[in-house]
Amino acid sequence: MKKFFLILLGLVITGSIISNITTQFGTLKEAKKQNIKIEKEINNLSQKNQILKQKIEYATSSAFIDQQAHEKFGMGRENDVWLKLNKEENLDLFPKTNENKEIPKIRQWIKLFTQ
Numbered sequence: 001m002k003k004f005f006l007i008l009l010g011l012v013i014t015g016s017i018i019s020n021i022t023t024q025f026g027t028l029k030e031a032k033k034q035n036i037k038i039e040k041e042i043n044n045l046s047q048k049n050q051i052l053k054q055k056i057e058y059a060t061s062s063a064f065i066d067q068q069a070h071e072k073f074g075m076g077r078e079n080d081v082w083l084k085l086n087k088e089e090n091l092d093l094f095p096k097t098n099e100n101k102e103i104p105k106i107r108q109w110i111k112l113f114t115q
Helices: 002-059 062-073 106-115
Strands: none
Touching: 002 062
């Protein structure tokens, strides 16, 4: 009876150990998947961060500030030459064209005798 009890106890302990090892492997596998996912997200965020740093660097550069001052406020540089053009009155950008529609001869005869 004592032998049977020891064998049974050994089987229970062995089963418990196997169960714990299986659970630990599953947990480790899931942790590796999450780690890979987080690493990809970190890489994406690092790339976005690098792009934003470049944009900030450009936005604070003197070339960008000069460009914006020139485009937004009409400010020139030292050597710029400005021309003052007279404002043209009544400038027709879409002139009307005279289109001659050719009326068939029969219609011309009908029109001639019915009017």
